[in-house]
Amino acid sequence: MRDVAVISFAQTPMRRRVEELNEVEMLMPAIHDALRQVDMTIDDIGFTCSGSTDYLAGTAFSFVSTLDGVGPWPPIQESHVEMDGAWALYEAWVKLQIGEIDTALVYGYAKSSPGDLPMVLTRQLDPITMGPLWPDSVSMAALQARSLLDAGKATEEQFAEVAARSRRDALDNPNAQLAWDRSVADVLAEDYLVAPLRRSDCAPITDGAAAIVLAAGDVARSKVTRPAWIRGIDHRVEPIHLGLRDLTVSESTRIAAEKAGVADGPVDVAELHAPFTSQELILAEALGLGAETTINPSGGALSANAMMTAGLIRIGEVANRISSGDANRGVAHATSGPCLQQNLVCVLEGES
C-alpha cells in the first residue's frame, strides 16, 4: 500500500445559516486555506474530489458551480460523490494508490438552511414504501435510540453524558456551532423532542464547508514535518430497509474497523460522526474503543453537523491532532444514511 497522508485541513466556521453567501462563496475560504497551509495552488494538485448534494440547497448541479472556486482551468482531473466528503477522500485515496498522482484536494460542503433538513433527508429512503410516509431524520434516530434502551444496552443518562461532554469539549473548538457547559442532570431535565431523544441528544443543523489536501510519500514529508498517514481506510453499507437491520449495533462500522485495522494499535483519539448521542455509544462499541481513547475532543457532530462535510471534518480533526503531536494514532469515522446505514473508518498515524 502506498503511503498517503493528510497534510492540510481547513474548515469554515460552522453556522446555523450562512445566508449572505452562495455555496461557492462559502466554500472558497476552506479550499484556499487548505492549499495555502501547504504553500500549494490548484496547479500542484493531481486530482480533486468533492462531496455534496443538490437536495440540501435545492440547487441543480450545485457541485459544478462550486468547482469554480477551485479554478478548474485548464480542465482538471475531478470527481464528485453525492455523499459526505469523507467518501470523496476515499476515492482520492484510491486514486493516489494507483500511483499516477501524488496530491489530491478533497472538499465537502452543505448549505442545509434553505430547506427543511429533516424532510429533505426523507428523500434518501425507499421511494415507494418509505418516502411517501415522510419519516423525519430525528424520528428515525429515535427508533434506533429506543431499540438501544429497550435492549438494555444504554440508558438515557448515558445519552445525556455524551451530550454534555461533547458541547463542553466544543468550547475549545473555535469552529463549533453549539458549545455550552451544562450538567447531565440539566440535560435530562429537558423535554423530549422525539422520545426518547431530547433536543440536546441531536446535532444542530449546520451550514459549512471543509477541505483536505492529501499527498503521497515524500511529497507529504516535504510539505509538513509530521504528516498524518492513512494506515487503513474502509467503508461498508447496510440495507436501506431499517427492518432488515439490528439497529442496536453497527455491523458495517465493525467490519470497516476490522478492515482498516483499528485494533492493530492503541487509539489515542477517535472522532466519530454521530449526529445523535445514542449513535456515539453504538459506534464506540462497534469500533472497540476503550477508556484509553479520547472521543470527539472537537465536540463532534453534536457541536456542528454540516451535511456532506461533518465526516470529512472528523478526518481533519484527527489529522490535526496527529500533526500537532497531541496524538500518535487515531480513528476517524464518517456516516451516511438513516440510523448509521453506511460507515467509513479511517486509521491515521504519525511517523515516529
Added chain:
Amino acid sequence: MADARQITLPASLRGVEPVRSVRTPAQLDYEFTAGDANTRFLRGITQKRIIGQKAPGGRVYVPPRGADPELGQPTPIEVEVAQVGTVTSFCVVNLQFYGSVMEIPYVSALILLDGADLSVMHLIQEIPADQVRIGMRVEAVWRDDEDLEPTMESIKWFRPTGEPDDVDVRIPGEDHGTGLGSWPGGVAPTEALIRNPRTGEGGER
C-alpha cells in the same frame, strides 16, 4: 434484465392485476438566497445598471457567480458593462414549453455585452425570428421603472440597435487559447494549446 414474464408469482398474486404505477407526490420548499455576488449584481439591475465582477487580473463576468473559474478566486471588483452587445449565438424556439408564456417562434440568444467576457442569455424581440443572426448588435429593453425588481426579467428582452453587424465577433472563451470553436490549423485542442491563466503557461495563440 430478467424477463418479468418468467417470474413465478406466489399463488396469492396470480391473476391479480400488477401495480403499474404509484403516485407518491413529493414537494420540498426552499428559501433560496442569492449570495454576495448575485446580490450585488441584482441590486444593479434594480437601478437599470448591468454590473459585472472580476477578480484582480481576471475577466469580467456577467452575470457573476461569485468565483472566477479560471483563477478560482472571488470577484470583488465591480465593472459596469454596456447595455448593448453582440449576438454570439442564438436558437429559434418552435416548441411551447411548459410554463412558457412566449409566443412561438421566439429567439433565445447568447449576447456578449460590450465590456464583458461572458455572454448573457436572453430573448431577442422586435425583429422577425428568421432575421436574427450572429454578429447582430442588440440593446437591452427594460421594464418600466416602477416594475424593476432584482431579477433578470427586469430586462424584458434585447432588440436590434440598427448598428452594422460585428462580423468579427468572437465566441467568449475562444481567446482562452482553447481553440474552442476553432481548431488551430485544423488540429484538435490539446493541453499544450490551453493557456493556464494562473501561470501563463501553454496556449499557442
